[in-house]
Amino acid sequence: MDIEAIKKEVYKAREVFEKHCNHISKTFFGDFPSASCGPSADLIAEYLLSKGVQNIEYVYGExxxxxxxxxxxxxxxxxxxxxxxxxxxEGVFISSNRDFHNQFSPQTRNDKPGVNGILRDPYNKFKALMETHA
Structure with a gap:
């Protein structure tokens, strides 16, 4: 999947979270986008991995x-x-510009992002919505 196809999926993911955050998981996404960065990144990573995207890293900083x-x-x-x-x-940021993100430091990287047990049910709901969302 090239970057343009990834962008399309990421924009669709943002729409799905905006419209269905409470259905996916009120606990993790009830105040989306606030306090939802980690879980939403995990769900998107898992979805992109299922579509064959490789070399995905989860990055976290303070x-x-x-x-x-x-x-x-x-x-x-x-x-x-x-x-x-x-x-x-902006609500969907896809760029190589690191100005905003470099403020979060030190940065920890995980080259095996995705869904663990506690996010499995929210992921299944998210994936179903992604596959039916036009």
Whole structure:
């Protein structure tokens, strides 16, 4: 899957979360996009992996007592929750520009992102919505 196809899926994912956050999981996404960065990144990573996307990393950093997580794919930052910050970025951010994300430091990288047991049910709901969302 090339970056344009990935972008299409990521924009669709943001729409699905906006419209169905409580259905997917009120616990993890009830205040979407606030406090939803890690779980939403995990669900998107799992979905993209199921579509054959490789080299996905989950990146996590801290700033001023808070934290933020996002995905990176071959130098492209994929972030659908950066707009939760007052001085944040747009709702869907797909770019190699690191200015905003470099504020979160130190950064921890996980090259095996995806869904663990607690997110399996929300992922199944998310995946079904992604596959039926036009």
């Amino acid at each position: 700033r001023n007592g808070g934290s933020h997580g996002w995905l990176e794919i071959e130098g492209h930052i994929i972030d659908i929750t950066g707009d939760q910050f007052e001085e944040g970025i």
